[in-house]
Amino acid sequence: MSLDGLWTGRSALNMGRYGLFRRSLRGAAPLAWPPVLVTHRRLCPSDKGLLDVIAGAIEGGIGAVILREKDLTGKELLDLAQRALALTRPAGASLIVNGNPAVAVAAGADGVHLGAEDLPPAKVRSIIGPGMLLGRSIHSPEEAQALAESGEAAVLDYFLFGNVFETACKPGKAAAGLDALSESVRRSPVPVIAIGGITADKAPLIGQSGAAGVAIMSAIMTAADPVAAARAITVSVAKAAAGVVAGAVASVAESGDDSGILYGIIGREQAPDEATLAAMADGAYAGGCDIIQLREKNMPTGEFLRRAQILRERASRWGKLFIVNDRIDIALAAGADGVHLGAEDLPPEVARQMWPKGIIGVTVRNLAQAQAAVAAGADYVGAGPVYPTTSKKLDAQPLGFAGLQAICDAIDIPVVAIGGLNAGRMDGIGKTGCRGVAVISALFQSSDATGHPDRGQDHAAPCRLTAPQAHEMSDRPDAREASVRSVVEEAARRLKALL
Numbered sequence: 001m002s003l004d005g006l007w008t009g010r011s012a013l014n015m016g017r018y019g020l021f022r023r024s025l026r027g028a029a030p031l032a033w034p035p036v037l038v039t040h041r042r043l044c045p046s047d048k049g050l051l052d053v054i055a056g057a058i059e060g061g062i063g064a065v066i067l068r069e070k071d072l073t074g075k076e077l078l079d080l081a082q083r084a085l086a087l088t089r090p091a092g093a094s095l096i097v098n099g100n101p102a103v104a105v106a107a108g109a110d111g112v113h114l115g116a117e118d119l120p121p122a123k124v125r126s127i128i129g130p131g132m133l134l135g136r137s138i139h140s141p142e143e144a145q146a147l148a149e150s151g152e153a154a155v156l157d158y159f160l161f162g163n164v165f166e167t168a169c170k171p172g173k174a175a176a177g178l179d180a181l182s183e184s185v186r187r188s189p190v191p192v193i194a195i196g197g198i199t200a201d202k203a204p205l206i207g208q209s210g211a212a213g214v215a216i217m218s219a220i221m222t223a224a225d226p227v228a229a230a231r232a233i234t235v236s237v238a239k240a241a242a243g244v245v246a247g248a249v250a251s252v253a254e255s256g257d258d259s260g261i262l263y264g265i266i267g268r269e270q271a272p273d274e275a276t277l278a279a280m281a282d283g284a285y286a287g288g289c290d291i292i293q294l295r296e297k298n299m300p301t302g303e304f305l306r307r308a309q310i311l312r313e314r315a316s317r318w319g320k321l322f323i324v325n326d327r328i329d330i331a332l333a334a335g336a337d338g339v340h341l342g343a344e345d346l347p348p349e350v351a352r353q354m355w356p357k358g359i360i361g362v363t364v365r366n367l368a369q370a371q372a373a374v375a376a377g378a379d380y381v382g383a384g385p386v387y388p389t390t391s392k393k394l395d396a397q398p399l400g401f402a403g404l405q406a407i408c409d410a411i412d413i414p415v416v417a418i419g420g421l422n423a424g425r426m427d428g429i430g431k432t433g434c435r436g437v438a439v440i441s442a443l444f445q446s447s448d449a450t451g452h453p454d455r456g457q458d459h460a461a462p463c464r465l466t467a468p469q470a471h472e473m474s475d476r477p478d479a480r481e482a483s484v485r486s487v488v489e490e491a492a493r494r495l496k497a498l499l
């Protein structure tokens with residue numbers, strides 16, 4: 001009998017939600033994943049059961065639970081998974097079943113985690129279908145590379161790399177170390193989650209390696225107060241994620257030839273959950289962003305509005321600007337400073353009538369569109385793409401600096417350059433006359449802040465630098481590294497003052 005049909009049961013109903021979650025994890029920036037709890041019920045304190053610890057960890061902000069109870073029978077594991085789901089699902093956390101795809105499907109769980117001894121990933125993917133998360137443990141950079149080269153990683157959503165530090169959970173097993181973690185991140189086509197001996201105070205080191213998140217076993221499972229233990233880790237990870245973003249932002253801010261506006265654009269692809277969104281916004285403003293735009297596609301209005309309210313609050317705290325992409329209704333409801341409109345959105349004349357005092361930005365691709373935007377009452381234009389971008393599918397030809405300059409010369413309102421801009425592409429941009437740059441990936445999905453300018457150039461993951469970008473940056477590695485280091489330190493100082 002083929003197993004291929006198994007997933008058409010209950011979990012198929014969940015595909016929309018988890019399909020979305022999976023996609024949003026693809027481009028995960030350093031520490032953009034919320035922390036993951038990996039269970040081991042025999043470590044629980046004597047006064048607590050496993051479900052008590054899971055409930056506490058969720059209350060403390062854990063975003064996913066990997067149920068790793070290897071000695072249970074299928075029936076026992078199914079029963080436990082169903083009980084755990086009753087805790088994770090209402091909280092919006094994910095439940096991932098270790099090693100048993102059939103139990104995961106039968107329970108309606110959100111994912112499956114595999115070890116080297118389990119079924120091959122492609123087989124498991126055919127059992128669970130496209131919508132569920134699928135992860136695989138790895139223990140070395142070579143293993144990450146082998147799984148990438150064999151094509152097995154193509155069906156995976158993440159690697160779990162360990163053990164990074166020594167841990168009582170694997171007595172006698174030497175720590176793989178941070179360098180091996182960094183190298184695994186570099187060779188991996190999927191986000192890497194770090195595990196093994198991770199505590200709240202070590203989370204920033206994990207962020208430096210470029211890993212997308214941390215997974216915790218003993219620091220939570222053995223804690224007398226699992227809520228407090230989980231919260232300490234969640235807070236530390238959020239601060240570290242903000243620090244990474246601050247460093248990337250500062251490195252772009254410092255790279256231009258004048259001090260123009262730095263305009264960051266963020267959405268769930270960069271910040272999957274609300275805590276990460278807030279942390280990244282803090283990092284971006286701390287690093288030198290003047291404006292943040294919330295850009296969400298196909299998001300239910302309520303969720304979009306909640307995220308807009310979070311950014312409104314962060315921007316006000318920093319005394320900086322907040323713009324909503326596409327949706328003037330959400331911009332007004334959230335009290336944003338303005339809205340950015342493109343060819344598919346409400347015409348700017350209509351927006352201006354509805355919102356006389358709002359900042360209205362309009363996308364333009366050529367001179368004629370720029371002049372039309374001015375006539376329609378725009379406050380600024382976003383002109384692009386200046387370079388090809390990996391952040392969205394676009395048919396328009398890149399403007400280059402010459403096309404950008406022609407627009408800047410022709411109109412009197414501010415021009416913000418957009419598309420494929422990063423620290424290595426800023427020389428001379430001020431001379432075009434543009435007033436600033438709008439950026440997604442180099443701020444929120446970049447490895448810039450870690451000092452590894454070539455990370456991931458071998459793979460085509462959307463969060464990574466493309467080979468030509470990496471080449472450009474490597475032309476002046478010493479200058480770049482020194483400059484990145486100093487701006488990261490400065491950003492860390494500013495962030496510390498805030499937090």
Ligand SMILES: Cc1ncc(COP(=O)(O)OP(=O)(O)O)c(N)n1
Nearest residue numbers: 325340341342343363382416418438
């Ligand atoms: C500052 C800035 N400039 C241009 C755009 C692109 O807007 P649009 O053409 O509407 O495309 P989407 O971003 O909605 O896909 C922008 N968002 N911001």
Ligand SMILES: Cc1nc(C(=O)O)sc1CCOP(=O)(O)O
Nearest residue numbers: 384385389391419420439440441
């Ligand atoms: C959202 C968007 N609009 C563009 C346009 O030209 O209209 S380019 C773009 C993506 C910008 O992302 P990155 O900095 O990663 O290239």
Ligand SMILES: [Mg+2]
Nearest residue numbers: 326341342345
């Ligand atoms: Mg738009």
